[in-house]
Amino acid sequence: MRWGLFFFLAPVVLWLFVLIVLPHTDLLIMSLRYEDFDGNVTWSLNNYLSFFKEPIYWLTFVRTALYSILVTFLTFVIALPVAFYITKVVNPRYQGFLLVLLLLPFWVSELVRVYGWMILLRESGVINHFLLKAGILNQPIEMLYRDSTMILGLVYTSMLFMVVPIVSVLDSLDDSLIEAAYDLGANMWTILFKIIIPHATPGIMSGSIVVFMLTLGNYLTPNLMGGKNSLWFTEQIYNQFIASFNWNQGSAFGFLLLVLSSIVVWLGLKLTRQNLKKVVQ
Amino acid sequence: MIRTLPTSKTYSRCFKLYVVLYFVFLFAPLLVTCVLAFNDSQFPSLPWKGFTLEWFTADLPQRVGIFHDQINLDSIWVSFRVAFFVTLLSLTVGTCAAFLFEQEDFRFKQGLYFLMLAPLVIPGVILGISILLFSNTLGTHFEESWKIDVELFRPGFWLVVLGQFSFIATLVTLVVSARLRKFDRTLEEAAMNLGANRLEVIWHITLKFLRPALIGAGAVAFLMSFENFNTTLFLVGYQATLPINLYLQVRDGSTPVINAISFLMIVGTSLLALVNLYFSRKGEST
Numbered sequence: 001m002r003w004g005l006f007f008f009l010a011p012v013v014l015w016l017f018v019l020i021v022l023p024h025t026d027l028l029i030m031s032l033r034y035e036d037f038d039g040n041v042t043w044s045l046n047n048y049l050s051f052f053k054e055p056i057y058w059l060t061f062v063r064t065a066l067y068s069i070l071v072t073f074l075t076f077v078i079a080l081p082v083a084f085y086i087t088k089v090v091n092p093r094y095q096g097f098l099l100v101l102l103l104l105p106f107w108v109s110e111l112v113r114v115y116g117w118m119i120l121l122r123e124s125g126v127i128n129h130f131l132l133k134a135g136i137l138n139q140p141i142e143m144l145y146r147d148s149t150m151i152l153g154l155v156y157t158s159m160l161f162m163v164v165p166i167v168s169v170l171d172s173l174d175d176s177l178i179e180a181a182y183d184l185g186a187n188m189w190t191i192l193f194k195i196i197i198p199h200a201t202p203g204i205m206s207g208s209i210v211v212f213m214l215t216l217g218n219y220l221t222p223n224l225m226g227g228k229n230s231l232w233f234t235e236q237i238y239n240q241f242i243a244s245f246n247w248n249q250g251s252a253f254g255f256l257l258l259v260l261s262s263i264v265v266w267l268g269l270k271l272t273r274q275n276l277k278k279v280v281q
Numbered sequence: 282m283i284r285t286l287p288t289s290k291t292y293s294r295c296f297k298l299y300v301v302l303y304f305v306f307l308f309a310p311l312l313v314t315c316v317l318a319f320n321d322s323q324f325p326s327l328p329w330k331g332f333t334l335e336w337f338t339a340d341l342p343q344r345v346g347i348f349h350d351q352i353n354l355d356s357i358w359v360s361f362r363v364a365f366f367v368t369l370l371s372l373t374v375g376t377c378a379a380f381l382f383e384q385e386d387f388r389f390k391q392g393l394y395f396l397m398l399a400p401l402v403i404p405g406v407i408l409g410i411s412i413l414l415f416s417n418t419l420g421t422h423f424e425e426s427w428k429i430d431v432e433l434f435r436p437g438f439w440l441v442v443l444g445q446f447s448f449i450a451t452l453v454t455l456v457v458s459a460r461l462r463k464f465d466r467t468l469e470e471a472a473m474n475l476g477a478n479r480l481e482v483i484w485h486i487t488l489k490f491l492r493p494a495l496i497g498a499g500a501v502a503f504l505m506s507f508e509n510f511n512t513t514l515f516l517v518g519y520q521a522t523l524p525i526n527l528y529l530q531v532r533d534g535s536t537p538v539i540n541a542i543s544f545l546m547i548v549g550t551s552l553l554a555l556v557n558l559y560f561s562r563k564g565e566s567t
Binding site for chain 2: 004005007008009011012013015016019020021022023024026027030078081082085089090100101102103104105107108109110111112113114115116117118119120124125126129130156159178179182213214216217218219220223224234237238241242247250251254257258261262265
C-alpha cells in the first residue's frame with residue numbers, strides 16, 4: 001500500500017515546495033536584503049523602513065486597502081437583492097436560466113470585460129455618443145481614468161464571487177421563516193436585518209473574503225481604468241520590479257501585500273468561526 | 282417579499298427593474314465590444330458606419346483583420362500551447378493530490394492540505410514575483426557554481442506554464458476531490474476481490490467514475506490559463522500570451538481588431554462554459 005502513498009505524495013510535495021514554499025521564502029529573504037551604494041548586499045530592514053518613510057508608498061497601501069473594503073461593501077449591496085430575487089422571487093422555471101446568465105460574463109477574460117468598459121466610458125465612447133445625441137451633453141466628457149470608474153470596474157470584476165456564495169446560502173433559507181415573520185407583522189426591513197442577513201452571513205463572509213483578496217491583488221483593472229495616477233499598490237510592486245529593477249524593495253512590498261491579504265482572510269474566518277476548508281467547499 | 286406573500290405592484294415592478302438593470306450592467310460591456318467588431322470604422326466607437334467583416338478577414342494596407350494579423354495570431358497560438366501544458370500538468374498533479382487527500386493517511390496530512398489551499402489566498406501578482414525571484418536565484422546559482430545556463434530559469438514559456446500551474450492545480454484538486462468523495466469505495470474492494478491490483482482499480486474504475494469531474498476541471502483549467510494575466514505578467518518572456526499582448530495594445534490605444542479578438546474569445550468561452558455546465562450537471566445526476 002505504501003507505494004501508492006508515495007506515488008501520490010511525490011508530485012504534490014514537489015509542486016507545493018518548489019512552486020509555493022521555496023519561492024515565498026525567497027521573497028521574504030530578498031525583502032530583508034539591502035544593496036547599498038557600493039554594491040554590498042547585507043541583511044537589513046531598510047526596504048521596510050523606506051516603505052514607512054516615503055508617504056507615497058504607505059499612502060498607496062492604505063488607499064488600496066480602503067478602496068478594497070469599499071469595493072467589497074458595494075459588491076455586497078448590489079449582489080444581495082439580485083441573489084434574493086433569483087432564489088426567492090422569480091418563477092422557479094426561469095431560475096436555472098437566470099443563474100447561467102449570471103455566470104456567463106465571468107467566464108470571459110477580465111481583459112475583455114475591462115476593454116468593454118473602456119469602449120463604453122471613454123471620451124469618444126458609446127455612452128458619450130448617446131448622451132450627445134440625446135442633447136444631454138454639449139461636449140463629450142472623459143469618464144475613464146477616475147477613481148469612481150476604477151471602483152466601478154473592480155465591482156464589476158468581482159461580482160461573481162459575491163453573488164454565487166449568497167445564492168447558495170439563500171437557497172437553504174426556509175421560506176416559512178419569512179412567512180412567519182410577515183404574519184407576525186414584521187416589515188420588509190425587519191425581515192431583511194433579522195432573518196435574511198443573519199442567515200446569509202456565512203455566504204456573505206466567504207464572498208467578502210474572496211472579493212477583498214482579489215481586489216487587493218488586482219493589477220489590470222486599476223491600471224487600465226484608473227489611469228496614470230490611480231496608484232494601486234500592485235502597480236507600485238510592478239514599478240519596483242520592472243521599471244526601477246529594485247527587486248529587494250519590490251519583494252518587501254510584495255510581502256507586505258501578502259501579509260495584509262492573509263490577515264484579512266484569517267480575520268474573516270475567525271469572525272465567522274469558519275475554517276478555510278469549509279469556505280472553499 | 283417572496284413568491285408566497287402578497288406584494289404591492291410598485292414594489293415588484295421596482296424589484297424587477299433593478300434585476301433587469303443589473304443584467305444590463307453585466308452584459309453591456311460585452312455586447313458593445315461584440316457589436317463594434319462589425320462596425321465599418323477605423324476606431325472601436327460609434328457612430329455606426331455599416332456592417333463589415335473586414336476586422337476579421339481583411340488584408341489591406343490600412344486594415345488588417347485578425348485572421349491576417351501575425352502578431353496577434355502568434356500570441357493566440359502561444360496561449361493555446363501554454364493552456365494545453367498547464368491543463369495537462371494540473372490535471373495530473375491535481376488528480377494525484379485528490380487521491381492523496383481523500384484516500385491516503387499520513388503524518389502532516391492536515392498541514393499539507395492547508396499548504397495546498399494556500400495558492401487560493403495568495404494574490405496572483407505575488408505568486409508571479411515569488412516564482413520570478415526564485416527562478417532567478419536558481420539560475421544565478423547554477424551559473425555561478427556550475428557555469429550552466431538553464432533556459433528554464435529565465436522568464437519565458439515554461440516559467441509561465443509553471444506559474445499558472447502553481448495555482449490552477451489547487452482548483453483541479455478541489456473539483457476532483459469533491460467528486461472522489463462521492464465514490465463508493467466498496468466498488469474498489471469488489472474489484473480487488475476479483476483480483477485487480479490498485480493501479481488497475483484506479484485506471485478501470487475510479488478514473489472512469491471521475492471522468493465528468495476531470496473534463497469539467499480540465500475545461501476550467503484551460504480557460505483560467507488562457508485568460509491569466511496577473512501571474513503571467515511577471516513571468517512572460519519574448520513570447521507574449523494573448524492577454525499580455527492585448528493589454529499592451531489596449532494600453533496604447535486600440536483598433537477594432539481587438540474587438541474582433543474579443544468577439545472570438547467571448548464566443549469561445551461561452552461554448553466552453555456551456556460544455557462545462559453540461560458535464561457538471563451530468564456528473565451530479567450519476
